[in-house]
Amino acid sequence: MDTPERNQIGTPISKFEDSPVFNYINSLSPIKPVKSTHITHTFNSLNFTSPPSVFTSPHVTYARESRFLRRHCSPESSKPVSSESGHEQNTSVPISDTVQASGPPVSPPESSGQGISIGEVTVDPTAESSELAIELPRTLKYDCGSPDGDQVPVDITQVDAVPVMSGTSKSLVQFVLETSMEGHQSFESRTGLPTTCQVEQTKEEIGCDWENLISDAADLLAFDSPDNIVVQKPRDQNLVTFQTSFTSLVSEFAPDSVENIQKAQLLTQVASQEQREMEELAGQNGQVAEKNETDHTPQLLSGDMQNQQGGGLASEKMNDKAGHSIQFGCKLRGIRRRCLVFETGNAQKKKLEDDSNSCSSISSHSEEKVSSEVKPLVPVRPGSSPCILPGIGLHLNALAATTKDLAVVKHETVIAGKQLISMPCSSATFHSLSSERKSFKSLALSSIKTDVDPASSNQVTTSDASRASAFKAGDELNESSPKKKRRRLEHAGESEGCKRCNCKKSKCLKLYCECFAAGVYCVEPCSCQECFNKPIHEDTVLATRKQIESRNPLAFAPKVIRSSESNADIGEDSNKTPSSARHKRGCNCKKSNCLKKYCECYQGGVGCSINCRCEGCKNGFGRKDGSTPLNTEETEVEDEEIEISEKDGADKRAQNNEAYESEEQYPDPVVPITFSFQICRSTSVHLPFSIGKPPQSPLPPQRRFEKHFQVIPDDETPEILKNCSPISGVKTSSPNCKRISPPHNPFVSSPGRRSSRKLILRSIPAFPSLNEHAGDLQ
DNA sequence: GAGTTTGAAACT
DNA sequence: CAGTTTCAAACTC
Structure with missing residues (x-):
């Protein structure tokens, strides 16, 4: 509040517009979409190469959650907001929101009020800056999210490094780009994955955002698999370098980047530590190192997803001490990794038949819904439903951030039972997450729980986790034959993974609705009518949720x-x-x-x-x-x-x-x-x-x-x-x-x-x- | 696929 | 808090 214009290290945020990075970004492309894409992909590449720790950050979620936070952090948060308003916000108030997303939520100390204000004040809502703000955060989402960066006292030395890097931001960016490209470009070209494969720009803002994320994730996956196979070792050697570079790079991209930097650096350290650990383990298992590498990317992907939905998780993470944070990250990463591995493995497996499976979908997804876009991410079995969704707005997550202050959430371990529960959901971002994914989430949750509060850990039930399967971002058309589909899915063994409802009168805003009850948005497989349980009605959903919870605090708790x-x-x-x-x-x-x-x-x-x-x-x-x-x-x-x-x-x-x-x-x-x-x-x-x-x-x-x-x-x-x-x-x-x-x-x-x-x-x-x-x- | 059954959720 | 209604899943045909 006092110094909204300044970041923690005292660097005037407003300077950002003057920073080389800013110019660089602007120069990238006059066209917003293109710019965004470009940056995003760059980051993707980076992510790809970069260590997981850097990307692990759940705070990415804030892009979306931040909005909730701001909107709801006030005591009157419960006030129902028209669904339209939520929608509008996506397009009309993205800047501040986005900015917030990358900054405020991350730092508990300053906490909501301040952090938010910073984000808003910092970014000058000029047309240009606005775009930039929007794009940058988005990009950052993928990469710099650092879950606990804020919680953990920032190391001064690290902070100091920021300014230095900022001076070389431009070159740094280029360097990073080049480097990343080196590692992955080949794959790109090889797979024919267009760097610009992005969602149609005509889509609504929110949709674009999510889609971008999704596509990015897909990209990551696509890259990941091949990369792991082809360039694993080399990359490993440069891992640290990349981390550093990337971190600095990330820091350069946003006014609030300072925080990001700190977090990123912290994460970098964590990553290093983790890597060390992994290496040690590698002594026993030669593959460990490889895994570690491999896992990095996955983490990214999962990180994105989780970030979007895993506010609760992030919070949980933050809850831990710094030391624990690290462990936490590892665990989470591991989980994600697993997911990724899973995917990766799949990708690898499928690589021969269709490397482009993911790519193709990505490139061609312009007309497809999110689900299709994500398909590649998840190993889709024939007959199985591709409801994989990168976390788009699990309302549970949003709720977690919304209902209570971040701080509250962070420290509310016990009560967090509920929130924790939501976490799985969040984590379970992928809608059709196969059970595996769900298990991952559960595992993650379990781990978290264990670390945070063993006693309460049990609160979260596996079933919830499974229940908390993710949802799909895009609004999906009701399937003509829901039952059929349902059955099909069930038979495919994914029924648990994908909640789907058939609500006709409840608008999916009551506990009658399985999806709603599970804290997930309705998705394609759902055959509900007049469904309001969708990201676009986020506010309504949250408000309803709140209402129900006010009536019965345990309404959304695991049964x-x-x-x-x-x-x-x-x-x-x-x-x-x-x-x-x-x-x-x-x-x-x-x-x-x-x-x-x-x-x-x-x-x-x-x-x-x-x-x-x-x-x-x-x-x-x-x-x-x-x-x-x-x-x-x-x-x-x-x-x-x-x-x-x-x-x-x-x-x-x-x-x-x-x-x-x-x-x-x-x-x-x-x-x-x-x-x-x-x-x-x-x-x-x-x-x-x-549950299911x-x-x-x-x-x-x-x-x-x-x-x-x-x-x-x-x-x-x-x-x-x-x-x-x-x-x-x-x-x-x-x-x-x-x-x-x-x-x-x-x-x-x-x-x-x-x-x-x-x-x-x-x-x-x-x-x-x-x-x-x-x-x-x- | 339509209709019935069932019990939770919501309402009074 | 109990009774009733509403609702959607589960189940049956």
Whole structure:
């Protein structure tokens, strides 16, 4: 407030217009779209080469969230805003918003008010500067987002470096461009990916923005895969260099770049550290280094996505200490990486057949919806739905930023339960994120939770994560035959990944709507009518959300709470089932006997509890009366079988009965429960799916694999696995089983490691294996 | 694909 | 808080 014109290091922000970078950018192209594209791609390239840490930043999200922040940070934030207004804002007030996005949210200290004002004041809303402002932030989004840069005290030395770099900004930019081009241009040309492949300019501002992001992400992916294959080593050597260069470069691009710089530098350090770690690990596994490299890009991509939707996550990250931030970043990165790896692997795999798959879509996406654009990002199986969406506006994220101050969110770990929950969603940006992705998110969340607040960590349920699958940015036309599509998708095993509703009267603004309830926007697969649960109605959605939350603060909380938390919550429930997961409020089934998805408990893959008012409960996951399936695994198996033969209702019932029988075999839940619980946790395949479809039709082979997984003896495993459990679940349904990482990975191996650190490491594991898988594919 | 059932959500 | 209505998913045919 006092010195809005100055950044933290005292550099007059207004100077930015005079800065070489500014001129350089302006000179890039008079045409806004072109300019934007150019810059974006440049950054993409950079990102590609740059270390992950630099890009990990969730604050990218702020571009979108910042708006919420500003709009809602006031006490009256709850005031419903017309959907149109939100829309208008996108086009009419982008500058300040965008600027904010890159700056304010990042720095908790200054916090909302100041930071925002800075952004607004800083940028001179002149036509030219406006454009620049818009474009730059956008570009920055992809790259400089640094999650905790702000939280962590900025190192003075680092800060000092900024000014120096600024002097050489132009050359630096060129250098970076050249360098990046060196590394990736070849690929570009090779794949024929047009550097200018961008969304049609005619699209609405917001759409363009998102689309750009998406396309960029796609670019990244496209680049990533090939690059990893071709230029991995070389790049690695120059990694540090790139980081630095990139960081400085980034810093040059915006008035608030100072903050970015700081963050970027911080991230750079983090990245270095991470790299070091990875290298160390590489000692054990030669592929680690490679992974590390490979992961960088993915991270970027995921980072973008997450940034857009992962406000909560970002906040969470910020919540941690600096040291933890690093770890955090790693973990997150790892997760993302995994996603990327997954994608990368896929890309690699598909490279031969269509490198351009992603590219083509990108280049040709002008007419396509976002979904199509993103397609390439996700390994789309034939028949599977490409609902992958880079996070575009998960309203949960927005809400997180909106409802409460960033600071609040950051420090609200416990309450964050809800927000945390949203995080998965956010993270789960990709709509059709295959289960894998979801698992990633879950994992990320889990990790985060673990670090932040183990106690509350459990709040976030896997199911939520899965539920929180992302959404699609663009508004999609209702599908002609929703059911068909739904079924198709379900059969494809992605149903859980993609929430789709069929609302007709609720406008998708009530909890009736699965999408809305899950905190995600409706997407293409949805066949809803008069849907307001779309990014363009962001404000409406948020307002509604708020309203509902005001009525019931837990309305958007996970319906199913897991393990420890559930225990705590259900403390009085002596009938806890081994699964130690419970429906928060319990069901009220009267006729379904809790044997159908009508029952939320059953649907969530959890047993009924005391909280349930169900009648004639026969919930296979655990009955209200306390009889629970001790042998969870067996139960799962049964479930699997049941699912497989789901068509045959009779069979299904019979199987359930069997499960019961097995349960009955262990009347006493106490002793065996623990064990089974752990196993269940580690295995817990169905939980992840739980929300959407409890027992998902499993992939037998994987199942087996997972089971094998479960057996792994690890005292500490339970906790981690709990968190990771979603992964397994995801794995099961994941289209790319191959990428599913086995438990036995270098990082995971040492049970001796404890605490968060250990958790982190464990979280990462999946990636390595993924890479290995990728390597196998190659 | 249409119609029915079901139970959560919303309303009174 | 209980009863009723509304709603959309789950399910059936």
